[in-house]
Amino acid sequence: MTSESLHPLPAPARRTVVAAVGAAGLAVALTACGSGDDSSGSTGSSGASLGKTSDIPEGGGKIFKDEGVVVTQPTAGTFKGFSAKCTHQGCAVSSVADGVIVCPCHKSHFSVEDGSVKQGPATQALPAAEIKVSGDSITLA
């Protein structure tokens, strides 16, 4: 009596390892550092109103996005204008607090007094922007 019982082999649990090669395509936004790319359209807005002196907090400043300008008041009655374009990779600075203008991209800090770098990665000061204060109104010079 030979009863052969064929034991079917259990199907091997094949683990299909799907190598999710989600090639993290880091879109490295190469910005032309250091190449003079100014004066390409945003000039010629002299005379544009930047509001009133009372809008600018003493020891701080205000960012005018449309004009690409930051106006600060380092000390009472003294107003300064700077480019709002970070000298690191060209982001627009986003806030002014505690005596510094802050870039949101990599957290560079610039002095409200002269635009100088207080904290990197930026290495160059924010360039000055010509502003004019007449009475209590501020305009681009």
Ligand code: FES
């Ligand atoms: S672009 Fe401003 S800190 Fe990098």
